[in-house]
Amino acid sequence: MASADIFDRLKQDHDTHRQLFKKMADAKDEDQLQKLFEQFKVEVTAHAAAEEETLYATMLARPDLREDAQHSVSEHKEIDDYLEELAELKFNGEAWRKKFDQMKKRYLHHIDEEEEEMFPDAAKDLTAQEEERLGKLFAKRKPAELERAESEN
Ligand SMILES: [Fe+2]
Ligand SMILES: [Fe+2]
Numbered sequence: 001m002a003s004a005d006i007f008d009r010l011k012q013d014h015d016t017h018r019q020l021f022k023k024m025a026d027a028k029d030e031d032q033l034q035k036l037f038e039q040f041k042v043e044v045t046a047h048a049a050a051e052e053e054t055l056y057a058t059m060l061a062r063p064d065l066r067e068d069a070q071h072s073v074s075e076h077k078e079i080d081d082y083l084e085e086l087a088e089l090k091f092n093g094e095a096w097r098k099k100f101d102q103m104k105k106r107y108l109h110h111i112d113e114e115e116e117e118m119f120p121d122a123a124k125d126l127t128a129q130e131e132e133r134l135g136k137l138f139a140k141r142k143p144a145e146l147e148r149a150e151s152e153n
Contacts, residue, residue, distance in 0.1 A: 005131035006055050007119045009138050013047045014111040021104055030092050037091075037100075041083055042153050044107070046145035048076040053145075054138045058130070059122055068118045075110045079103065 004012075020040045027033035052073060059069035082103035089096040123131070 004135050006134035006138055007123065007131065009135050010051060011115060014115065017044060017111065034091060038153060042146060042149040045149040046142060049145040050138050050141040052076065053141050054134045055122060058134060062125060065122055065125055068121050072114060072118055079107055079110065
């Protein structure tokens with residue numbers, strides 16, 4: 001991407017997550033589903049961490065944007081809790097699938113809400129320069145967070 005601001009980069013990741021959900025729904029066997037699910041976990045954990053370190057850190061420091069940022073960060077925690085609960089269940093068993101469907105619904109809600117509410121609210125407050133700078137910072141932080149999520153997975 002030639003010149004990607006923070007919102008372009010975050011939305012691009014969200015599209016990857018939506019695609020991973022589609023691929024998981026179409027998985028032809030349990031092995032494939034497991035590989036895709038592991039990929040999803042690492043990707044989403046790293047995305048949320050880098051998102052918090054860049055956009056949400058900036059938003060938290062601004063009184064007008066603080067509430068939006070707090071809402072999103074608490075949803076990250078909720079998804080994290082779902083992933084932990086899923087890890088305790090028999091993979092692809094009945095309870096796992098039920099929990100997975102709940103997590104999927106919540107996560108899709110989360111990224112839709114970010115795109116429809118949080119990002120437009122933030123965009124009103126940030127300058128083009130800040131959006132560009134945060135985009136570059138996100139691109140730098142994401143690989144480090146992927147490595148970290150991979151090692152903890
Ligand atoms: Fe998020
Ligand atoms: Fe996000």
